Every structure is written in structure tokens, then in C-alpha cells.
Amino acid sequence: MIAGRTTGLHASVLALNRHYAAVQVISAKRAFCLLAKELAEVISVEERSYQSLDFGQWLEISQIKASLGDYEEDADWVQSVSFAIQVPKIIRLLSYDRMPRNAVKFNRRNIFLRDENRCQYCGKKFSLHKLSLDHVMPKSRGGPTSWENIVCSCLDCNVRKGGRTPHEAGMKLMSTPSKPSRSPTMQQHLDSSKYRSWKAFIHGE
Structure with a gap:
């Protein structure tokens, strides 16, 4: 096991469409399924540049990091019986062309x-x-x-x-209620430094 690390399967991953537009937030478990089926690739962001990696390449990099004990503070990991793999922050769906929905669910x-x-x-x-x-x-x-x-x-x-x-x-509202411009779930993640790499792919950030 990786000391101090949770399984990470429920961590959040930003899914992009084929044209690099943010589509939705999915679980790490779902992201790994898509990567294993070669339906997606990892987008690894380093400072202001990024690179595309297939599942095999991402696993190899993760194993190198694990062997060196190179665990970033805000990274999530999944530990299997035979290997450890870092949860990617962003994946790109290789054949998904649809544009993201602008509607925010009222619930x-x-x-x-x-x-x-x-x-x-x-x-x-x-x-x-x-x-x-x-x-x-x-x-x-x-x-x-x-x-x-x-x-x-x-x-x-x-x-x-x-x-x-x-x-x-005799009561006063803290703020005037209005419809959010984007999904509150997405905004909650954007407000966290852990997911700062998402901002490069989300319109308006």
C-alpha cells in the first residue's frame, strides 16, 4: 500500500471531448475504464504546457513515481495487488465530438x-x-x-x-439568488487549488 494514500477511485476527473472542450466531471473509476478500453487518453498538465499519454504511458510514469516515492501532495492514487497508479486530473475522449451542455440542472x-x-x-x-x-x-x-x-x-x-x-x-438575504453560469459541481472543483489544471480547458477561466 502507498503510505497515507486512499484508493482514489472516487476522485474527480475532468473529461474533455475530442476537441479539448470540457464536457463533464467523472469519477476516477469511470476514467480508468475509458483509458483501459483505449477510448480516452490522459492529458498531463505541467505549468502552461500539456502532453497526451495513453494508458500504458501513464502507468509507466506512475510506476516510476511510485518507485521514487514521488507522491505530489494533491495527487490521488489507486493501489492494486501488483502496482500503483496515479489518478489523472484530466482525460480526453478520443471519439466524442459533442459540445458540452450549457444548461445547469435545477435540483x-x-x-x-x-x-x-x-x-x-x-x-x-x-x-x-x-x-x-x-x-x-x-x-x-x-x-x-x-x-x-x-x-x-x-x-x-x-x-x-x-x-x-x-x-x-424582518430578514435580509445574504445575496440575490440567480442561476449559476456553470455547474456548481464544476465551480466547486475550480475553486480548489487541487484542480487548477482544469482552468486551461474551461471557457471563461
């Missing part, structure tokens, strides 16, 4: 991610089981279920607000 998880698990009334962060969703303009008064009218709220603030508007309840 509970993405709202929590957009609002960073922070109650938009009291400003405090909470674990998921202590959070709920609130209609800024109450649903009973015609308020829509949309990005612009739903916010993350702690249970206490939700009860306090009840079926009133924030103004009526």
Missing part, C-alpha cells in the same frame, strides 16, 4: 452547492441534514420554484420566515 444538490451550504438568511454554514430550501416569495403567494426564488436556509430561519417574504419577516 436540490446544485442549490446547496451554489449557496455553499450557507443559510442565505443568517449566513451560517450547516450540514445537509440541518438545511432546507426556501421560496423567497412564498409558493402560497405565487412564488415560482426557480433559481431566482429558491435559496438555502437553515431550519430555524425557515421556521422564522414562515409564509412571509424576507421583508415582512
Whole structure:
């Protein structure tokens, strides 16, 4: 086993299409399946340049690093019975031509991610089981279920607000709710230094 390393199979990997446009974030397990089937290649980013590597080349580099004990601080690894392999940060799908979808899914998880698990009334962060969703303009008064009218709220603030508007309840929103320009999951990774190499392939970064 690699000392201090987790299996890494659930680490995140950015998948690019054939034209190097970011498509989606996938698990390391899925990425390795695509690499093993020769449906994808690794994109290794070093400073401002990058190189393409097939699965065999990436495995060889990983084995050299492992033999030298060269484990980067933010790298994830997978340890098999006979070898260790580093989880790539980025892969490129060799025959996938579709462009990424611009639509951001409107769902509970993405709202929590957009609002960073922070109650938009009291400003405090909470674990998921202590959070709920609130209609800024109450649903009973015609308020829509949309990005612009739903916010993350702690249970206490939700009860306090009840079926009133924030103004009526004497409460103030931390920020005006709006639809994210990109997937909150993608943005969460971009905000981490661990995935800084993704920025070169994501429009607007």
C-alpha cells in the first residue's frame, strides 16, 4: 500500500471531448475504464504546457513515481495487488465530438452547492441534514420554484420566515439568488487549488 494514500477511485476527473472542450466531471473509476478500453487518453498538465499519454504511458510514469516515492501532495492514487497508479486530473475522449451542455440542472444538490451550504438568511454554514430550501416569495403567494426564488436556509430561519417574504419577516438575504453560469459541481472543483489544471480547458477561466 502507498503510505497515507486512499484508493482514489472516487476522485474527480475532468473529461474533455475530442476537441479539448470540457464536457463533464467523472469519477476516477469511470476514467480508468475509458483509458483501459483505449477510448480516452490522459492529458498531463505541467505549468502552461500539456502532453497526451495513453494508458500504458501513464502507468509507466506512475510506476516510476511510485518507485521514487514521488507522491505530489494533491495527487490521488489507486493501489492494486501488483502496482500503483496515479489518478489523472484530466482525460480526453478520443471519439466524442459533442459540445458540452450549457444548461445547469435545477435540483436540490446544485442549490446547496451554489449557496455553499450557507443559510442565505443568517449566513451560517450547516450540514445537509440541518438545511432546507426556501421560496423567497412564498409558493402560497405565487412564488415560482426557480433559481431566482429558491435559496438555502437553515431550519430555524425557515421556521422564522414562515409564509412571509424576507421583508415582512424582518430578514435580509445574504445575496440575490440567480442561476449559476456553470455547474456548481464544476465551480466547486475550480475553486480548489487541487484542480487548477482544469482552468486551461474551461471557457471563461
